[in-house]
């Protein structure tokens with residue numbers, strides 16, 4: 001029986017290989033560099049590493065980190081170029097590792113050297129990833145959502161941006177019901193239009209350098225307006241300064257501190273937000289309490305809106321000074337989409353409050369407020385599954401099993417509020 005299974009496995013693998021034409025995996029080289037003090041200055045220098053690319057390469061990336069707390073300034077020099085500063089990775093929240101922004105290098109043989117104004121507490125770790133040219137892109141344009149008129153944008157799924165199959169999903173994904181949509185930029189200046197390969201480089205950086213379980217974002221959008229599925233819908237990501245529950249993260253690929261986002265990419269962002277907002281009943285132009293950050297937050301926010309919130313673990317300029325000011329217009333444009341007509345309301349969300357007590361409870365909660373304003377109640381478990389409950393005209397909510405739940409109160413005016421309920 002074992003032999004039979006082995007034969008079947010080999011056959012499936014072979015068949016898969018043929019069906020995807022010639023898939024060549026991306027190539028990784030890791031270096032550990034000891035920065036030595038110069039005899040002529042107070043600076044510390046690494047050796048010069050040769051970087052030789054092969055014909056199948058699209059571009060390459062350099063990820064740099066130190067496996068210890070390090071506050072010094074690092075610079076790098078490519079062959080024939082001036083020294084340039086390496087900035088800290090803007091999404092980093094690693095407890096012990098000092099991580100720098102991902103560098104993108106064009107397809108060209110070169111060499112790289114590093115220098116520091118301080119001695120390093122550990123070797124400098126350098127990961128050189130050569131991305132193989134992506135020659136197969138299959139977008140999925142079919143919509144699968146019920147009760148939602150907002151069309152699905154073109155989506156390049158994981159099979160599309162990682163055709164070799166070497167970019168696995170989080171083995172233990174955490175489900176979440178997003179109440180807020182967080183907009184990011186990728187920060188690094190990409191040198192390539194091979195965006196599936198760019199997404200693979202982020203996956204590698206997030207998983208192998210940051211130590212995350214998967215690419216951090218739920219979705220990414222390239223300069224041509226194509227959407228890439230990262231963690232996808234309803235899965236908790238790693239993108240919002242340690243306050244990821246109840247959010248979905250969309251990354252606009254590019255550095256919008258310096259560049260300006262393409263109109264077609266903004267148009268896709270609005271379409272993707274509408275599609276998600278429709279499915280999750282998120283009112284685009286409103287604000288509500290975001291449970292995990294413990295603060296009132298616009299439903300469509302930028303990453304930097306999380307700065308200084310009570311539970312934030314980092315500070316950032318993301319999504320950049322040329323994208324962040326566009327968010328008010330993006331909220332209005334999404335709000336004005338006809339497919340969201342039923343969801344949209346100009347009523348301020350806090351004008352119709354509901355209180356729920358006691359919380360925690362043994363399963364019997366009292367909802368107080370104008371009960372006539374409740375259009376629907378939805379209850380979700382921590383894993384995002386719909387949960388059973390009983391609700392009567394006196395506002396008594398009964399949950400018969402213990403656990404942590406998210407209650408969504410949908411008002412007659414189309415707005416919604418979420419509450420975390422604990423049943424012991």
Ligand SMILES: [Zn+2]
Pocket residue numbers: 091183184185239303316318319
């Ligand atoms: Zn961000």
